[in-house]
Structures are given as C-alpha cells and as structure tokens.
Amino acid sequence: MTALELEAGxxxxxxxxxxxxxxxxxDRVRLEIRKWLSISERIPCSYTLEDVxxxxSxxxxxxxxxxxIxxxxxNDIIDNWI
Structure with a gap:
C-alpha cells in the first residue's frame, strides 16, 4: 500500500x-479503535533473517x-507466570 492509498483510506x-x-x-467505534491501536503497540518485535x-548462533x-536451565x-517458571 502506498502512502497515498493509506491517506485515502x-x-x-x-x-x-x-x-x-x-x-x-x-462510543463503541472509539473503544474498538483504541483496542486495535493498543494491540498494534503490543505486537512482538520482528527480526530480520540476519538477527535470527x-x-x-x-x-x-x-x-x-x-x-x-x-x-x-x-516449566516451573512458566507455571508461575500463569
């Protein structure tokens, strides 16, 4: 998607x-938009192939x-997180 298409959207x-x-x-639209924005901020970082x-290594x-360990x-550590 180009910058122009994004702005049009x-x-x-x-x-x-x-x-x-x-x-x-x-109010519902506002709430959903805020949810989507907060989800996008929590997306895990992504790595390049070189990073991986x-x-x-x-x-x-x-x-x-x-x-x-x-x-x-x-497993004990993970169980304590949950």
Whole structure:
C-alpha cells in the first residue's frame, strides 16, 4: 500500500465516522479503535533473517557451553507466570 492509498483510506474512515449520528455507536467505534491501536503497540518485535541467525548462533553456543536451565526449571517458571 502506498502512502497515498493509506491517506485515502484514513480520509474514507474519517468520513464514515463523521456520518455516525448515534452516541452509543460512536462510543463503541472509539473503544474498538483504541483496542486495535493498543494491540498494534503490543505486537512482538520482528527480526530480520540476519538477527535470527545471530540469535540462533548465540543460543547454540550457550547450549554447547552448558549455560541455561533444565526443562523442568523452565516449566516451573512458566507455571508461575500463569
């Protein structure tokens, strides 16, 4: 999507919102927009292929060197989070 298409989409959305003539509907739209914006802010970071390769290399080196925790410890930690 180009920047121009994105701006056109925003303008169309604004026009649709401006046509709302019911306070309850407007409140629901506002709430949903806020939910979507907060969800997009919580999306996990993404990595490039080079980032993934580097992280895997570090992880492999840690495993070979015996750094880390055993599966049971990891499961206990996860269980405590839940």
């Amino acid at each position: 925003k303008t169309e959305l604004i026009r649709e919102i401006l046509r709302i003539d019911n306070r309850d509907v407007l 390769k580097q992280r895997l 570090i992880t492999e080196a840690d495993a070979i060197a015996g750094r880390g 055993i599966e049971e410890e990891a």
